[in-house]
Amino acid sequence: MAGSPVVERLDEDTxxxxxxxxxxxxxxRPSMREKDLGIWQAWxxxxxxxxxxxxxIGLQDIxxxxxxKIAIVGANRPRLYWSMxxxxxxxxxxxxxxxxxxxxxxxxVLEHAEVRFACVEDQEQVDKLLSMSESLPHLxxxxxxxxxxxxxxxxxxxxSFEGLQVAGRKALEGDPARAEAWLEGIAAAKGxxxxxxxxxxxxxxxxxxxxxxxDNLVISARNGNKFDxxxxxxxxxxxxxxxxxxxHVFSLAQAYCAGYCVNCPENLETVLSDRREIAPTYFFAxxxxxxxxxxxxxxxxxxxxxxxxxxxxxxxxxxRRVGEQILNGEDxxxxxxxxxxxxDLFVYGPLxxxxxxxxxxxxxxxxxxxxxxxxxxxxxxGLNLKQLYGxxxxxxxxxxQPDGEIYGDTVGMPAPDVELRIAENGEVHYRSPGVFVGxxxxxxxxxxxxxxxxxxxxxxxxxxxxxxxLKIIDRAKDVGKLSDGSLFAPKYIENKLKFFPNxxxxxxxxxxxxxxxxxxxxxxxxxxxWAERNNVNYASYQELAAHPHVYEMIRSHVDQVNxxxxxxxxxxxxxxxxxxxxxxxxxxxxxxxxxxQKVRRSFIAERYQPLIEALYDGSTSKxxxxxxxxxxxxxxxxxxxxxxxxxxxxxxxxxxxxxxxE
Amino acid sequence: xxxxxxxAGMAGHSGMTKGEVLLRVDNVSLAFGGVKAITNISFDxxxxxxxxxxxxxxxGKTSMLNVINxxxxxxxxxxxxxxxxxxxxxxxxxASNGIAxxxxxxxxxxxxxTLDNIMTGRGLKMHKNFxxxxxxxxxxxxxxxxxxxxxxxxxxxLEIQAIRKTPVGRLPxxxxxxVELARALAMEPELLLLDEPMxxxxxxEKEDMSRFILDVNQQFGTTIALIEHDMGVVMDLSDRVVxxxxxxxxxDGPPEEVQSNQDVxxxxxxxxxxx
Numbered sequence: 001m002a003g004s005p006v007v008e009r010l011d012e013d014t015x016x017x018x019x020x021x022x023x024x025x026x027x028x029r030p031s032m033r034e035k036d037l038g039i040w041q042a043w044x045x046x047x048x049x050x051x052x053x054x055x056x057i058g059l060q061d062i063x064x065x066x067x068x069k070i071a072i073v074g075a076n077r078p079r080l081y082w083s084m085x086x087x088x089x090x091x092x093x094x095x096x097x098x099x100x101x102x103x104x105x106x107x108x109v110l111e112h113a114e115v116r117f118a119c120v121e122d123q124e125q126v127d128k129l130l131s132m133s134e135s136l137p138h139l140x141x142x143x144x145x146x147x148x149x150x151x152x153x154x155x156x157x158x159x160s161f162e163g164l165q166v167a168g169r170k171a172l173e174g175d176p177a178r179a180e181a182w183l184e185g186i187a188a189a190k191g192x193x194x195x196x197x198x199x200x201x202x203x204x205x206x207x208x209x210x211x212x213x214x215d216n217l218v219i220s221a222r223n224g225n226k227f228d229x230x231x232x233x234x235x236x237x238x239x240x241x242x243x244x245x246x247x248h249v250f251s252l253a254q255a256y257c258a259g260y261c262v263n264c265p266e267n268l269e270t271v272l273s274d275r276r277e278i279a280p281t282y283f284f285a286x287x288x289x290x291x292x293x294x295x296x297x298x299x300x301x302x303x304x305x306x307x308x309x310x311x312x313x314x315x316x317x318x319x320r321r322v323g324e325q326i327l328n329g330e331d332x333x334x335x336x337x338x339x340x341x342x343x344d345l346f347v348y349g350p351l352x353x354x355x356x357x358x359x360x361x362x363x364x365x366x367x368x369x370x371x372x373x374x375x376x377x378x379x380x381x382g383l384n385l386k387q388l389y390g391x392x393x394x395x396x397x398x399x400x401q402p403d404g405e406i407y408g409d410t411v412g413m414p415a416p417d418v419e420l421r422i423a424e425n426g427e428v429h430y431r432s433p434g435v436f437v438g439x440x441x442x443x444x445x446x447x448x449x450x451x452x453x454x455x456x457x458x459x460x461x462x463x464x465x466x467x468x469x470l471k472i473i474d475r476a477k478d479v480g481k482l483s484d485g486s487l488f489a490p491k492y493i494e495n496k497l498k499f500f501p502n503x504x505x506x507x508x509x510x511x512x513x514x515x516x517x518x519x520x521x522x523x524x525x526x527x528x529x530w531a532e533r534n535n536v537n538y539a540s541y542q543e544l545a546a547h548p549h550v551y552e553m554i555r556s557h558v559d560q561v562n563x564x565x566x567x568x569x570x571x572x573x574x575x576x577x578x579x580x581x582x583x584x585x586x587x588x589x590x591x592x593x594x595x596x597q598k599v600r601r602s603f604i605a606e607r608y609q610p611l612i613e614a615l616y617d618g619s620t621s622k623x624x625x626x627x628x629x630x631x632x633x634x635x636x637x638x639x640x641x642x643x644x645x646x647x648x649x650x651x652x653x654x655x656x657x658x659x660x661x662e
Numbered sequence: 663x664x665x666x667x668x669x670a671g672m673a674g675h676s677g678m679t680k681g682e683v684l685l686r687v688d689n690v691s692l693a694f695g696g697v698k699a700i701t702n703i704s705f706d707x708x709x710x711x712x713x714x715x716x717x718x719x720x721x722g723k724t725s726m727l728n729v730i731n732x733x734x735x736x737x738x739x740x741x742x743x744x745x746x747x748x749x750x751x752x753x754x755x756x757a758s759n760g761i762a763x764x765x766x767x768x769x770x771x772x773x774x775x776t777l778d779n780i781m782t783g784r785g786l787k788m789h790k791n792f793x794x795x796x797x798x799x800x801x802x803x804x805x806x807x808x809x810x811x812x813x814x815x816x817x818x819x820l821e822i823q824a825i826r827k828t829p830v831g832r833l834p835x836x837x838x839x840x841v842e843l844a845r846a847l848a849m850e851p852e853l854l855l856l857d858e859p860m861x862x863x864x865x866x867e868k869e870d871m872s873r874f875i876l877d878v879n880q881q882f883g884t885t886i887a888l889i890e891h892d893m894g895v896v897m898d899l900s901d902r903v904v905x906x907x908x909x910x911x912x913x914d915g916p917p918e919e920v921q922s923n924q925d926v927x928x929x930x931x932x933x934x935x936x937x
Contacts, residue, residue, distance in 0.1 A: 035823075038826065149880070266824075
C-alpha cells in the first residue's frame with residue numbers, strides 16, 4: 001500500500017502546506033473524530049481546512065503575528081490540534097504543555113518561552129493561567145475551547161475558540177483578500193522554519209525547550225510512514241499528552257503526511273471502550289498500558305467458567321509455542337497452523353476484540369523496557385507489537401524494529417536516514433534529518449548535547465548486538481566499570497532480575513569493585529501466594545525474606561540472569577557473584593526510593609554500609625540493625641541476620657543469538 | 663467537549679425572571695398524629711438562587727423538602743408555587759410541575775445502567791403512548807432519540823461518560839450520587855431539591871459535587887434548595903440559609919449572618935444547664 005500515489009509524490013514541506021494538499025486530495029476522507037454526546041463526530045480534511053482557516057483569521061484579528069508563540073494546554077481535543085496548525089499557518093510557533101503540570105511548573109515554561117497567547121481546553125486551565133498572570137507579563141490573550149463555567153469571566157483578555165472562528169468567518173466573507181493573504185503567508189514558509197517547541201519533562205533540572213523544524217518533523221514522519229507502510233486508511237487514537245513528542249509525531253506529523261484519521265476519546269477514563277469502538281490500526285502505548293491490559297485480562301480469566309478457562313489455557317499454550325513464529329513468517333507445521341487458526345477463532349480473536357486490537361497493523365511501545373513475557377504475550381496473539389527507541393531531540397525515531405526482526409531485548413535497527421555510533425564510553429550517538437535545531441535560549445545545553453557536525457549525545461549507554469540491533473543498557477552516567485575493566489550497567493542487571501514476578505526491587509553494586517553484588521527485595525504478593533501454595537509459614541516480611549526456600553528461589557533467578565549475561569560478550573563480566581535478600585522492603589518513607597519508586601542507589605549504599613562490606617569481604621552472614629520510619633512518623637528499628645550467597649559464574653560465550661529466560 | 667447548553671432551552675418553564683419569588687411557604691405546619699414535624703414555618707425561595715436548609719438532626723428538614731415538592735400536604739398554611747397557591751396534588755401532578763429532587767439515601771434502580779437510570783428521568787416528557795414505544799419505530803424512535811440527546815448532554819455536563827453503560831449497583835457511592843443528580847436534571851426542573859448531596863463523600867468528591875451544583879445553577883439557571891450538614895459547603899454554595907430546629911424556624915438570611923446568630927449556635931452546640 002506504500003505506493004499510494006498521492007502520498008509518494010510530495011514537495012510540501014510544512015504542515016499548513018500539507019493541510020492544503022490533504023484538503024485537495026483527501027477532501028472527503030476523515031481527518032479527525034471526536035466522541036461527543038456519545039456519538040463519534042467526524043471532520044473531513046476539507047472541513048478541517050475550513051476550521052483551521054477561520055480560526056487562524058480570528059487569531060490574526062486579536063493581534064497574533066509572525067513569530068509569536070502560543071501555549072497549548074489541555075487533553076487531546078481536535079480544536080487544540082487545529083490551533084497548532086493554524087498558528088503555524090501564521091508563522092507562529094505552538095508550545096504544547098503538559099496539562100497536568102501544576103501552576104508553578106507551567107509558569108516557568110510560559111515565561112521561558114515568552115508566549116503571548118495561550119489556547120487552553122477548559123475552565124480548569126483558564127483558572128490556572130489567570131492565577132499566575134501576575135508573574136507572566138508576556139501573556140496577553142487566552143483562548144478556550146470549552147465555554148462551560150466561563151460565562152461570567154472577564155472577557156477582555158479571554159476568547160472562546162468558537163467566537164474567534166465566527167469572527168474569522170465574517171472577516172473572510174467581508175474581504176476576499178484575507179484568504180489570499182493567508183495562502184500567501186503559507187506559501188512563504190520554509191521547511192527550515194521552527195514548527196514546534198516541546199519542553200522535555202526535565203527529570204534533571206529545569207525543562208528545556210526543544211526546537212524542531214518542519215523539516216525535522218516532516219522527514220521523520222514520512223520515514224516512519226514508509227517504514228510501516230502507513231497510508232490514509234489508518235486509524236489512531238490520540239490519548240497521550242500533547243506535549244509529548246510521541247503524540248505530536250503520531251497524531252499530527254504522521255497523520256498529516258499520510259492523511260490518516262486521528263480519533264480523540266471522549267475523556268481519559270473512556271479510552272478503553274473508545275479504543276474498542278475505533279479499533280485503531282496504528283497504536284502507541286508505553287509498556288505500563290500493555291502491562292495493565294494483560295493483568296486485567298488475566299484477572300478476568302481467573303473468574304471465567306471452567307470450560308472457558310480450559311480453552312483459554314490450551315490455546316494460549318499453542319500461541320506461546322508457535323504464535324510468534326507464525327507472525328514472523330517462519331516455518332511452522334501444518335497441525336500447529338491449524339490449531340492456531342482454531343485458537344484465533346475461539347480465543348485470540350475475541351481477546352483482541354476486547355482490547356480493541358482487531359484491526360491493529362502495527363503497535364509500538366517505548367519509553368522504558370517492557371518485560372519479555374508481556375511483549376511475547378501480545379506478539380503470540382498475532383499482534384505486531386514492536387519496540388522503538390527515540391527522543392524528543394530526534395523527532396522520535398532513532399531505532400525501530402523491522403517486520404520479521406523483532407527481538408524482545410533489543411530496540412531495533414537505525415530508523416531510515418539515521419546514523420548511529422557508539423562512543424568510547426559506551427554512549428549512543430545519532431545523526432539524522434530529525435535532529436533538533438537547538439534548545440530555546442539555552443545554547444550551553446545545545447552545545448553539550450549536539451556536536452558541531454550534527455551528532456546528538458543521547459545520554460544512554462548501549463551497544464550494537466551481533467544481529468545489528470541496538471541494545472540500550474542504562475543511562476550513560478550510571479554505567480561504571482568493575483576493577484578488572486569490564487562494563488558494569490546496574491540498571492540493566494536490575495531490570496533483568498526485576499522481570500521475575502517474585503522480585504520487587506533490586507539494587508546492584510559494583511562500580512570500581514571486584515565483582516557485581518546485589519540486594520534483592522522479594523515481592524510480598526507473589527512470594528506470599530507461593531508460600532501459601534507450598535505450606536511455607538511466615539509471620540512477617542522479614543521472616544519470609546530469610547526463608548531458605550525463598551533464598552533458593554531467588555538463587556535460581558540470579559543464576560538465570562547470570563546465564564543470560566554470559567551469553568552477551570559486552571555484559572558477561574558483570575555477572576552477579578554474590579547476592580542477599582534484604583530484611584526489609586525498600587520504602588520511599590525511609591528515603592530509599594524516590595516518590596516515583598526508583599531506587600536511590602547511593603543513599604542505599606550509605607544506609608546499608610555494613611551489608612555492602614559483608615557482600616565484598618566474603619562473609620556468609622551479617623547481623624544488622626536498621627532504623628525505619630513508620631507511616632505516622634515514629635521511628636523504630638529492625639534487627640536481622642542476613643545471609644549472603646555466592647553464585648556460580650559462567651564463562652562468556654561469544655556470538656549466538658540468545659533467547660531470554662523461559 | 664462540553665456542548666454549550668442554552669439556559670433558556672433547559673429551564674424556560676414559567677418565564678419567571680431571576681429574583682422573582684418562585685416558591686413561598688406561609689405559616690406551614692405538618693404533623694404526623696401527635697408528632698409535630700413542622701410548626702408554623704414561613705420562608706421563600708427566589709428564582710435563580712441557591713437556598714440552603716440546615717438544622718440539627720430531626721429538625722424537620724427532609725419533611726420540609728417533602729412539603730415543598732408536594733409529597734406531603736401540610737395541615738395548615740399555604741404554599742405558593744410560581745405565584746399560584748397550590749392545592750393538594752396527586753404524585754404524578756407533583757412530579758410534572760417542575761420540581762425534581764435527589765434523596766438522602768440514593769434511590770436509583772441498581773440493576774439498570776447509568777444511561778437507563780437517567781432516561782427514566784425523561785419518562786414524563788415522552789408523549790408517544792405505550793404501544794408506540796413498544797413498536798420503537800418512526801415517531802417513537804425519533805422522540806426517544808431527542809430525549810437521548812438531552813440525556814447525553816447531561817452525561818457530558820456531569821462528566822460521567824465513562825460509566826454510561828455500567829450498572830449503577832457496581833458504582834462507588836460518590837458516583838451514584840452524581841447519577842442521581844443527573845436523573846433529577848433530566849427532568850429539566852425549575853426547582854431542584856437536593857437532600858444531603860454530599861453525605862458520605864470524601865473531600866475530593868465533595869469539591870466535584872460543589873462545582874457541579876454551582877454549574878447547574880449558573881448554566882441552566884436552575885433554582886436549588888439543598889439540605890446539607892457540611893457547613894463549609896453550605897457557606898460556600900448558598901446565597902441564603904434558613905435554619906430549622908425542632909420544627910421551628912430559628913434564623914433566615916445570608917450565610918455569614920446566620921453563622922453568627924446566637925440561636926443557631928445554641929441549636930448546634932447546645933445550651934449549658936443553668937444549675
